[in-house]
């Protein structure tokens with residue numbers, strides 16, 4: 001556990017230290033001064049990391065609180081709205097793609113998103129208010145809860161143009177030298193299953209949701225990506241590129257989050 005934790009975290013530190021994009025991948029430079037700061041952060045957020053990248057089961061009380069928040073039964077009413085109303089009973093969304101899948105997202109990533117919604121770095125009419133009404137501990141708890149939840153991926157997936165799928169697969173695997181788009185697999189993992197704790201999975205996520213997020217980054221609305229990695233990429237993508245890569249990833253299997 002320890003070495004994997006450190007490895008993924010060093011990647012995170014480099015992100016923060018304005019390293020060029022390719023340097024993030026598999027970076028191992030443990031001499032960066034920021035590693036010390038990172039280790040103390042790990043201590044604080046042990047539980048979130050446990051729900052993300054280690055075999056140590058997260059704290060039962062925290063998980064139970066997370067479950068209550070998700071179901072809308074937290075003692076102080078949580079956000080006032082059960083997450084399952086929109087994100088589905090098991091965090092699998094409702095098939096429409098209006099609401100992202102939360103099941104199996106890295107705990108640290110979801111926790112950061114809730115903080116970003118609350119602070120306005122990721123403004124959203126619905127989620128900003130919900131996140132603001134959650135306490136610190138509830139954000140941590142519900143993020144931890146969804147990290148360990150598994151849920152099947154909604155099917156059927158619908159017909160998609162084969163040419164579009166091929167282009168999407170190419171962007172994912174090698175990017176586009178011509179347009180200056182890096183391969184998504186560099187950070188999101190060879191199968192798109194993510195790179196915890198900071199990089200979410202794309203495999204099995206809703207295409208409408210993903211394409212919309214890329215557009216929000218391009219438009220400068222979602223402004224919460226470390227080092228502007230995603231906005232720099234989205235800027236170079238056309239609407240068709242976004243649709244292609246999103247439809248592609250929607251159809252990639254993600255056994256880690258489905259338990260299948």
Ligand code: HEC
Pocket residue numbers: 069070078079081082083084085086087098099100101102105110111113114122123124126127130134142143200
């Ligand atoms: C009324 C519907 C609604 C409810 C209730 C709701 N959400 Fe959301 N959630 C959304 C929508 C819509 C988005 C996508 C917003 C965007 O574009 O950023 C979202 C996005 C998210 C994301 C970002 C996921 C990602 O992949 O980046 C997280 C995390 C999240 N919600 C957690 C929660 C939690 C935890 C609760 C309960 C406390 C909750 N949501 C309740 C509608 C809802």
Ligand code: HEC
Pocket residue numbers: 021022024100112171172181182183184185186187188198199200202205210211213214224225226229230233245246
């Ligand atoms: C240099 C690393 C890197 C590369 C390359 C990269 N991403 Fe990302 N991506 C990230 C990080 C980090 C995040 C999380 C940002 C945050 O904290 O909100 C992210 C988040 C996302 C999200 C939001 C997911 C969600 O649940 O809200 C989408 C969609 C996405 N990336 C698509 C892509 C696509 C498509 C490509 C390839 C064209 C790509 N990414 C390439 C690092 C990368």
